[in-house]
Every structure is written in C-alpha cells, then in structure tokens.
Amino acid sequence: MLRDMQPLAVLGDFREYHINLYGFGPRKVLVTDEEVAYPDGKLIVSRTDTRGIITHCNQSFVDMSGYQRESLIGTEHSILRHPDMPSAAFKSLWDDVEAGKIWHGYVKNLRRDGKFYWVYATVIPNVRNGRVEGYTSVRRKPSRTKIRESIALYKQLKAQEGSSWDGPED
Amino acid sequence: METTFQLTVSPDFTPERISGWYIYNTWLQRNLGLHFHLEMYDSFDAQRTAICQDEVDLIYANPFDASMLVREKGFRAVAYPVGVTDECVVVVPAGSSVQKIEDVQPNARVASTDDPDIQLVGMIMLEPADLSTSNVQSIVVDGYVLVAKALLKGEADVGFFLKDAWDGLSNPVRKQLRPLVTSQISDIHHVLLVGPRLMESAEDIQSLMLRMPEIEKGQGVLESLGFEGWAEVDQEDTEFMIDLMDTLKAR
Incomplete structure (x- = not known):
C-alpha cells in the first residue's frame, strides 16, 4: 500500500486530501497550488505491469516526480495521482488499455513535494507473444489551451462525482 | 553461386558519412565471409519500397522504420550505435x-x-x-x-x-x-537489423559488431561512421523502443 505523503517533504501551505486509489486503497495526499513547468524537449517515460506497478522509469520521470528512483520502482503508478483528477479519467484509461487500445489524455500529476505538473499522456499496452504484459506511458508537454480545456472538463466531472476542483484554474 | 545480400542505411546519413558506410561494407564482408551489396537510397520512400519488395537483408534503420521492419517484415535488431543520438x-x-x-x-x-x-x-x-x-x-x-x-x-x-x-x-x-x-528523448535510437534471409547469421553479425573495436581496422571503421562502438540490443529492448515510437505516432 502507498505511504501517506509527509508534511516535511512539502514546502509552504498545503491542503490535505484522502483519496481512494482503485485497487490499492486510501492514501493521504498533501497538495499546494504551485505548478512545475514541463521541461521543454523531454519525454517522461514509464512502464508498469498489468496491475499498475512501476517497472521502469526514465530520468525525466524521476526528476519531475520528486521521488528517488529506488522508491518508485515497485510502487503503484498512482503515487502521482492528484486529487484534482476525476476518477472518470482513470476509468477511461483502464477501460481502454485493458481492451488493448491506446489511451490519450491530459493529466495533472502530483509530486512528492505537493506541487503539480500537467502532461499530455499516451498509454499503450505492451503486447508480447499475443499477451498484454504491461503498459508503457509516454508524456509530453501540453499546450496551455489544452490545460485550460481539461480543467473545465475535469471540474464538471468532479462535480458529477460529488467533489470539487480546488486547484488553480489556469 | 554465392548469395549477395543487400545492406542499406537509413537515408538520414550526413554526406560526410557516405564513404564510412562503403568502408563498413568492405570490412563487414571481409570479417563475416558473406557478400553484401551496399545500396544507399536517396529517399525514405525509395528505401521503403525496397523493404516492401523484400530486397533488404541488413539495414541501419531509424527508429521510425524499426517498428515496421520488426513487426511486419520479420527483422531482428542486433545492435545500436554508441555515441550518436536521434535528437x-x-x-x-x-x-x-x-x-x-x-x-x-x-x-x-x-x-x-x-x-x-x-x-x-x-x-x-x-x-x-x-x-x-x-x-x-x-x-x-x-x-x-x-x-x-x-x-x-x-x-x-x-x-x-x-x-x-x-x-x-x-x-x-x-x-x-x-x-x-x-529534444532529449534518449530512449530512441537507430538500430542495425537483420532480415529473414540473413537470420541464420544474426548471432555472428551481433557478435562481430560488439567486438568491432578489437578487430583489425574495426576502430577506424567506427570512426569513419562517427560511432564510438555498438551496443547489444535484445528483443525486449527493441519491443520497448517500438512501443515508445507507437505512443509518439499515435494521434
């Protein structure tokens, strides 16, 4: 089970949430309103097994997450789950990749220090000898236009889920 | 009659490397004991046509084409160059x-x-x-x-x-x-791929590439290609790169 986030790792004022991670149970997360810019020219790459456990991540993934590589490998990918993300977005992701399809979407990710960063993510099933053995996720830099559109959409989805969007709106 | 295999190179080579590939072809034939014809296509379309017509046996391919070569044409990646990037x-x-x-x-x-x-x-x-x-x-x-x-x-x-x-x-x-x-992608790179007709020599070609710096004149050939050496690629490395390219191609 994922460890709760630690206040000592978070700089400045933060809000506390308890989110329920599908398949992994509850986790306390601490978030701030500070965004970290996506690094130009880089791709953030990770792979998981079919349960969503991280098996590989590149240096950009490590750098943007704020965690040590050793604490990422073997951990649930939902360690990046930000409470502003609606559950419906991840349901759509899992529905697509488990059906063998490619999924695309804009995702607000949570760092170890409570800050966030936006990505445009593409997730693809890793098919080996006809079987899905895991998933590769590649993120790239999204435009501000797409981020604003995603915030508007996710606010609606969260309202339908009975929660609210508490982060910055741009 | 001795079989002649076709060696070709991704057409994104820079002009100063052309002679290096001819030197490589000569060195490869001498050390592998097989006969190769080096075909330098001047466009990606021309090279893809040759691939589709099964004319290519050994190819230094860019990552975009590696996916098609492995998944559709039965090629196997054996090595990638060290010291060059695809950024x-x-x-x-x-x-x-x-x-x-x-x-x-x-x-x-x-x-x-x-x-x-x-x-x-x-x-x-x-x-x-x-x-x-x-x-x-x-x-x-x-x-x-x-x-x-x-x-x-x-x-x-x-x-x-x-x-x-x-x-x-x-x-x-x-x-x-x-x-x-x-770009700073680093997970994608050109690869040397062996085609179906040459597959029984795949292990020999891989071994030869990895030992290239120690074999006579090998270091000089590498320098003429602008490489520091070759590194081994296994099946899973290739599959991973293809998955990564597929995420980039997907819209």
Missing part, C-alpha cells in the same frame, strides 16, 4: 521574433527533410504552441543544408534538424540561426 533541434532565423516554442504561430512555414522520426519529434515539440500538421505549412527539402537555406532565405519560419546535422553546419550558417529547443 531533433527546432531552429528559427537568428532575427526571428520567436523566443520560445509557444510564440510560433499557426500557418508557420516549417522546413524539414523527409526524415520521419525528426519530422515526428519536431512536430511533437511544436504541440505546446497548439500546432500540428493540420495548421502549419510543411516544406520538405532534400537535405539539412537546404533546411538551413530555407530559414536563411526567409522561406521558412521554423526548421527541424537532426542534432548531428545541426552540429555539422558551418559556424557562419549557425550564427544566422537560433535553436529554440533540442
């Missing part, structure tokens, strides 16, 4: 008002070669400006010198370069241009 540089004229990617406007004129992975990565780097192939004017030219020329003559607003080609431009040319951003 893309997005460049504007030095005097351009564009200071960052987000300043590039719709309908921008974008010059590139027909190198598919550089076109792909270049367009990905324009995405933060809400640009895609549907709202830029694409200008495809025959080489990276012509990409530079299009920028210098004011015929293009943005140019995509293979990093090696950008680094190889003369200083006076580079001073009139300005790189906006360079």
Whole structure:
C-alpha cells in the first residue's frame, strides 16, 4: 500500500486530501497550488505491469516526480495521482488499455513535494507473444489551451462525482 | 553461386558519412565471409519500397522504420550505435521574433527533410504552441543544408534538424540561426537489423559488431561512421523502443 505523503517533504501551505486509489486503497495526499513547468524537449517515460506497478522509469520521470528512483520502482503508478483528477479519467484509461487500445489524455500529476505538473499522456499496452504484459506511458508537454480545456472538463466531472476542483484554474 | 545480400542505411546519413558506410561494407564482408551489396537510397520512400519488395537483408534503420521492419517484415535488431543520438533541434532565423516554442504561430512555414522520426519529434515539440500538421505549412527539402537555406532565405519560419546535422553546419550558417529547443528523448535510437534471409547469421553479425573495436581496422571503421562502438540490443529492448515510437505516432 502507498505511504501517506509527509508534511516535511512539502514546502509552504498545503491542503490535505484522502483519496481512494482503485485497487490499492486510501492514501493521504498533501497538495499546494504551485505548478512545475514541463521541461521543454523531454519525454517522461514509464512502464508498469498489468496491475499498475512501476517497472521502469526514465530520468525525466524521476526528476519531475520528486521521488528517488529506488522508491518508485515497485510502487503503484498512482503515487502521482492528484486529487484534482476525476476518477472518470482513470476509468477511461483502464477501460481502454485493458481492451488493448491506446489511451490519450491530459493529466495533472502530483509530486512528492505537493506541487503539480500537467502532461499530455499516451498509454499503450505492451503486447508480447499475443499477451498484454504491461503498459508503457509516454508524456509530453501540453499546450496551455489544452490545460485550460481539461480543467473545465475535469471540474464538471468532479462535480458529477460529488467533489470539487480546488486547484488553480489556469 | 554465392548469395549477395543487400545492406542499406537509413537515408538520414550526413554526406560526410557516405564513404564510412562503403568502408563498413568492405570490412563487414571481409570479417563475416558473406557478400553484401551496399545500396544507399536517396529517399525514405525509395528505401521503403525496397523493404516492401523484400530486397533488404541488413539495414541501419531509424527508429521510425524499426517498428515496421520488426513487426511486419520479420527483422531482428542486433545492435545500436554508441555515441550518436536521434535528437531533433527546432531552429528559427537568428532575427526571428520567436523566443520560445509557444510564440510560433499557426500557418508557420516549417522546413524539414523527409526524415520521419525528426519530422515526428519536431512536430511533437511544436504541440505546446497548439500546432500540428493540420495548421502549419510543411516544406520538405532534400537535405539539412537546404533546411538551413530555407530559414536563411526567409522561406521558412521554423526548421527541424537532426542534432548531428545541426552540429555539422558551418559556424557562419549557425550564427544566422537560433535553436529554440533540442529534444532529449534518449530512449530512441537507430538500430542495425537483420532480415529473414540473413537470420541464420544474426548471432555472428551481433557478435562481430560488439567486438568491432578489437578487430583489425574495426576502430577506424567506427570512426569513419562517427560511432564510438555498438551496443547489444535484445528483443525486449527493441519491443520497448517500438512501443515508445507507437505512443509518439499515435494521434
């Protein structure tokens, strides 16, 4: 089970949430309103097994997450789950990749220090000898236009889920 | 009659490497004991036609084509070059008002070669400006010198370069241009792939590439190709790179 986030790792004022991670149970997360810019020219790459456990991540993934590589490998990918993300977005992701399809979407990710960063993510099933053995996720830099559109959409989805969007709106 | 196999090279090679590939072909035949004909196609389309017609047996391919070669044509990747990268540089004229990617406007004129992975990565780097192939004017030219020329003559607003080609431009040319951003993907690279007709020699070719620096004249051949050496590629490495390329190609 994922460890709760630690206040000592978070700089400045933060809000506390308890989110329920599908398949992994509850986790306390601490978030701030500070965004970290996506690094130009880089791709953030990770792979998981079919349960969503991280098996590989590149240096950009490590750098943007704020965690040590050793604490990422073997951990649930939902360690990046930000409470502003609606559950419906991840349901759509899992529905697509488990059906063998490619999924695309804009995702607000949570760092170890409570800050966030936006990505445009593409997730693809890793098919080996006809079987899905895991998933590769590649993120790239999204435009501000797409981020604003995603915030508007996710606010609606969260309202339908009975929660609210508490982060910055741009 | 002795079989002649075809060796070919991704057409994104820079002109100064052409002689290196002929030297490599001679060295390979001598050390492998097989007969190869080196075919240097001048376009990706011409090379793909040859691949589709099963004319190619050994290919130094770019990552974009590796997917098709492995999954559709039964090729096997055996080695990738050390010391070269497949990164893309997005460049504007030095005097351009564009200071960052987000300043590039719709309908921008974008010059590139027909190198598919550089076109792909270049367009990905324009995405933060809400640009895609549907709202830029694409200008495809025959080489990276012509990409530079299009920028210098004011015929293009943005140019995509293979990093090696950008680094190889003369200083006076580079001073009139300005790189906006360079990709740092590092997980994708060219690979040497063995085709079905040559498959029984795949292990020998891989072993020869890995030992190349220790074999007579091998180091000199590597230098003429601009490589530090070759590194082993296994099936899973190849599959991973193909998955990664597939995520980039997907829209």
